[in-house]
Amino acid sequence: MRNDRHTKTTKVEIKNLYKIFGAQPEEMLPYVRDGMTKAELMETHQHVLGLNDINVEVKEGDITVMMGLSGSGKSTLIRHLNRLIDPTAGEVRVDGEDILAYDEDQLRELRRHKMSMVFQNFALLPHRTVLDNTAMALTVRGHQRADYEDDARAWLARVGLGGSEDQYPHQLSGGMQQRVGLARALASNAPIMLMDEAFSALDPLIRTDMQDLLLELQEELSKTVIFISHDLDEALKLADHLVILKDGYVVQQDEPQKILLEPADDYIVDFISDINRARVLRVRSVMRGPSEGRGTVTGEIGPEETLENVIAKSGGEPSASFVVVQDGRQVGVLDMDDLMRALVPTGASESGMRSRRASA
Amino acid sequence: MATYDWLFSSLGLDGWCGASGGSAPTSLSDLAGQSRGGEAAAPTIWELPFPSMDALNDSCQAFPQSRELTLGLERGFLNVKDALSFVLDPITQPLSWALDSALYGILNTPWWIVIPILLAITWLVSRSWGLLAFVAVSILGLAFIDHYAYAMQTLAIIFVCAAICVAIGVPIGIAMSRSDSMQNATIPVLDMLQTLPPFVYLIPLIFLFSVTEPKLYGIAIILYAIVPVIRLTNLGIRMVDKSVIEAADAFGMTDRQKLFGVQVPLALPNIMAGVNQTIMMSLAMVVIASLVSAPGLGVLVLRGIRNLELGVGLVAGLGIVLLAVILDRTTKASLARINATHKA
Numbered sequence: 001m002r003n004d005r006h007t008k009t010t011k012v013e014i015k016n017l018y019k020i021f022g023a024q025p026e027e028m029l030p031y032v033r034d035g036m037t038k039a040e041l042m043e044t045h046q047h048v049l050g051l052n053d054i055n056v057e058v059k060e061g062d063i064t065v066m067m068g069l070s071g072s073g074k075s076t077l078i079r080h081l082n083r084l085i086d087p088t089a090g091e092v093r094v095d096g097e098d099i100l101a102y103d104e105d106q107l108r109e110l111r112r113h114k115m116s117m118v119f120q121n122f123a124l125l126p127h128r129t130v131l132d133n134t135a136m137a138l139t140v141r142g143h144q145r146a147d148y149e150d151d152a153r154a155w156l157a158r159v160g161l162g163g164s165e166d167q168y169p170h171q172l173s174g175g176m177q178q179r180v181g182l183a184r185a186l187a188s189n190a191p192i193m194l195m196d197e198a199f200s201a202l203d204p205l206i207r208t209d210m211q212d213l214l215l216e217l218q219e220e221l222s223k224t225v226i227f228i229s230h231d232l233d234e235a236l237k238l239a240d241h242l243v244i245l246k247d248g249y250v251v252q253q254d255e256p257q258k259i260l261l262e263p264a265d266d267y268i269v270d271f272i273s274d275i276n277r278a279r280v281l282r283v284r285s286v287m288r289g290p291s292e293g294r295g296t297v298t299g300e301i302g303p304e305e306t307l308e309n310v311i312a313k314s315g316g317e318p319s320a321s322f323v324v325v326q327d328g329r330q331v332g333v334l335d336m337d338d339l340m341r342a343l344v345p346t347g348a349s350e351s352g353m354r355s356r357r358a359s360a
Numbered sequence: 361m362a363t364y365d366w367l368f369s370s371l372g373l374d375g376w377c378g379a380s381g382g383s384a385p386t387s388l389s390d391l392a393g394q395s396r397g398g399e400a401a402a403p404t405i406w407e408l409p410f411p412s413m414d415a416l417n418d419s420c421q422a423f424p425q426s427r428e429l430t431l432g433l434e435r436g437f438l439n440v441k442d443a444l445s446f447v448l449d450p451i452t453q454p455l456s457w458a459l460d461s462a463l464y465g466i467l468n469t470p471w472w473i474v475i476p477i478l479l480a481i482t483w484l485v486s487r488s489w490g491l492l493a494f495v496a497v498s499i500l501g502l503a504f505i506d507h508y509a510y511a512m513q514t515l516a517i518i519f520v521c522a523a524i525c526v527a528i529g530v531p532i533g534i535a536m537s538r539s540d541s542m543q544n545a546t547i548p549v550l551d552m553l554q555t556l557p558p559f560v561y562l563i564p565l566i567f568l569f570s571v572t573e574p575k576l577y578g579i580a581i582i583l584y585a586i587v588p589v590i591r592l593t594n595l596g597i598r599m600v601d602k603s604v605i606e607a608a609d610a611f612g613m614t615d616r617q618k619l620f621g622v623q624v625p626l627a628l629p630n631i632m633a634g635v636n637q638t639i640m641m642s643l644a645m646v647v648i649a650s651l652v653s654a655p656g657l658g659v660l661v662l663r664g665i666r667n668l669e670l671g672v673g674l675v676a677g678l679g680i681v682l683l684a685v686i687l688d689r690t691t692k693a694s695l696a697r698i699n700a701t702h703k704a
Contacts, residue, residue: 082610111612123607127625127701137611139621168701188611 005059005241005255011192011224012058012081017090019076019248022047025088038247050076051087052249059241060191061222063214067235068245074228077245078196081226082115083107094192112141116185120197122177124169130156130180131165137188148187155183159213175206182210186217195227199234211237232271236260236280244268257285261342277343278308286342287324287332300325303332307339362418363409377420437567445568452575455524455582459574462516463655467509474512475499482686486693495690498682507657507679514656514683517649518642521578525586525638530631533593534619543594554587558648566652577649584645588637596630597623629699636691643684657683 020028020041028047038049051073058064068074079085080092083099092099099110116137124133131152132139138148156162159179169177178198185193195214199207211234218225229235235242236256243253244267252264260280263269284303301310301322314320314336324332368377409415413426466474475496482495502511536543562580569576600623608618624631650658657676664673 084606084609108612108614111610115610117607117610119603119607121603123601123603125604125607125622125626127628136607140611140613140617194610 005062008059008061010057011060011095012226013091013093013096014054014056014058014077014080015091015093017051017054017077017080017092018088019050019073019080019085020047020088021050029089049248051080052247054090054250056243056250056253058224058226060224062240063218063225063227063238064241064243065227065229065235065239066243066245067229067232069230071247072245073248074230074245075196076248078194078226078228081192081194082111082117112137112188114190115192115194116188116190117194117196118178118181118185118198120200122169122174122181122201124177124180124184126169128168129165130161130167130169130172133169133180134183134187136184137190152183152187155187156180158186158217159183175202175210178202178210179213182213186221190223192224192226195225197228197230200230207234214238232275236275244271256280257282261285273345276308277345278311279306281307281342283307283310283322283324283334284332286338287334288338290330290332292333297321297323297333299323301334302326307342310334310339362415364411364416364419367411367416368420373420377422437564441567448568452569452579455520455578456573456575458520458524459517459578462520463513463574466512466516471503471508475503478515482690485697486690487697488693491689491693495686498686502679502682505675507660507676510655510657510660510676511679511683514643514646514658514680517577517581517646517654517656518639518687521581521585521642521646522635522639524578524582525589525642526635528582529586529589529634529638530593533590533631533634534597534624536590536594537597537623546590550587550590553583558584558645559651562648562652571653574654577646577652577654580649580652581642581645581654585638585641588641589631589634592630592634592637593627596627596634599630600626629695632691632695632698636688636695639687639691640684643680643687647680 018029018032019025020032022028022045025047028041028045028049031041031045032049032052036044036049038052041047041049054077056064056066066074066077076085080087081094083092083102087100094110094114099107102110125136128136131149134156135143135145135148135152138151153162153165156165156179159182161176161179161183164172164176169180172180178201181198185195199210202210214225215238217223225238227235227238229238239256241253242256242259244251244259246267252259252268254262257280259268260272260275260277263272282303283301283305286307287303298317298320299313299322301313301324303324303326310322313322318336318340321333321335323330324334368374413424413429416423417425478499479492479496483492486492499508499511502508532546536546558580561583565576565580569579604622604626605618608622613621646654646656647658647661650656650662657679660676661673661680663669664671664676
């Protein structure tokens with residue numbers, strides 16, 4: 001299910017997208033196209049390079065995570081998808097339609113019916129009750145209270161907020177407010193959900209809860225989720241497709257497993273050097289073909305299990321060997337020594353920022 | 361000879377000034393010089409007058425005196441006055457009707473109906489027993505010392521004028537918040553209205569309307585008191601959390617939905633603070649407006665000044681203070697109630 005990217009339909013497509021902030025963005029475009037970097041553009045022309053030639057395909061039903069440190073342009077990028085920000089150049093296609101050509105009415109239709117959004121700082125309406133906030137997308141479309149009340153109540157219950165309908169946002173904790181934000185996005189019934197650092201403002205424990213909730217809901221609803229994050233653990237946990245941004249350009253995009261096993265450059269290597277690989281890597285990424293087993297088989301495992309699970313199953317026995325079974329069919333084998341090899345960290349690169357910081 | 365004769369002769373303007381330049385004794389020192397027989401002593405550099413209109417007129421009769429400026433303004437105003445009042449009179453007539461009927465209504469309704477209504481309004485907006493008791497004691501006290509009618513006239517004028525200020529000021533504030541050029545154009549006008557001494561804009565109004573018409577003081581009060589509600593509406597809407605606006609956009613709200621569903625409700629605490637200020641400023645102006653026949657407690661204050669009736673003036677002044685405290689506390693209490701539901 002997770003590695004069939006080419007068979008899925010493309011829901012949102014971003015093509016050669018550029019965004020430059022400043023007085024004359026158009027005139028800066030040729031410099032950027034000729035390879036001027038963000039720092040150089042700032043130095044010589046006092047314009048901020050927000051996005052630099054972004055190309056991303058978002059597949060239907062996937063969680064696509066765009067990850068980067070602050071200033072990498074990730075929040076700018078997600079705001080291009082519903083045109084809260086207009087690009088300097090490039091294309092954004094939703095269901096094959098160029099949304100940059102939309103007029104105001106078409107754009108409003110897109111925002112009302114095709115996309116919903118969850119914000120980092122919740123952005124709830126403080127003067128409306130939780131129930132009315134949840135139904136915001138529905139009231140905007142002109143529904144009356146009688147139409148939306150049951151729907152909104154159901155969504156609130158689904159995110160674990162049954163009983164808080166008549167409270168005001170300021171009476172809720174941050175985690176609960178973001179549940180309202182999530183319920184509001186879900187209640188709109190839009191197929192695409194944009195999440196801008198949705199869980200970044202929450203405590204670590206509550207953040208984990210919310211991530212689990214999102215995955216659980218995703219299992220049920222199969223929305224096309226575009227998730228912005230600066231937290232690699234969160235990105236690896238949620239992503240079907242991971243896009244790593246730096247200074248406004250895409251450094252690497254792929255399935256998280258792939259990025260972990262084949263980092264494209266030193267920047268990524270630095271990024272992933274802190275990660276608990278056993279928790280992220282899955283059996284299917286490191287197993288051998290079905291006929292290549294060498295040891296005596298000690299058990300059966302599934303291809304989607306994490307290596308951490310496999311280690312637990314092996315009980316720490318170094319000579320253990322597992323058959324990988326999917327739908328009753330043997331698809332591969334996994335020996336403990338292969339597993340150990342996959343866990344060897346890539347290590348911080350010599351020229352990377354980590355080693356620089358250590359020597360400084 | 362005046363100081364700046366040389367200026368006009370060097371420019372060859374003697375003919376324009378008239379040959380008599382300097383011979384007519386126009387200033388006191390010239391007269392004194394003449395009576396002493398002979399030219400006044402030439403002024404030293406320490407006495408050099410600034411080349412103002414009057415000083416230049418000394419040297420050249422044809423040059424206008426500064427009095428001409430104010431006279432010209434006056435004549436100009438008198439010339440357009442008829443046309444102006446032809447336009448303004450019908451437009452502002454409803455204000456006269458509103459003030460007349462409010463005054464008539466409040467004075468001809470028995471006190472045992474008016475006072476409970478006022479107390480009920482206080483209770484509705486504040487929900488505070490303490491404030492209700494304070495308002496009751498104040499109004500009954502004023503009535504007991506026979507200031508009831510005066511106080512009610514003042515209140516009626518304030519209610520009408522403040523309501524009109526809100527009805528006009530809030531839309532102007534909204535327009536300012538939506539367009540920077542509108543804001544840049546309006547702010548100097550607001551600054552002027554706020555800093556112009558209140559007496560000054562009574563003057564053209566007296567020319568335009570008859571002093572017996574209520575709209576004369578109505579306009580004066582509105583012009584003076586409308587500023588804070590405009591300013592704070594603009595500020596309140598501009599200060600609405602950007603992320604909430606972004607959310608409203610992201611869910612496809614129309615401009616109208618955004619304005620009435622998000623911006624105005626979230627700006628309400630600021631707008632209410634503006635209304636409070638507007639009411640306070642109408643109260644200040646209603647006293648000055650008694651100079652142009654506005655009825656109410658201000659009339660008593662004016663009587664106190666004119667006839668040096670110390671007691672009358674002081675009691676009426678204290679009555680105004682009481683009204684101010686009542687109005688301020690009541691609007692602040694409603695503001696506090698709005699704030700309680702608006703915590704972010």
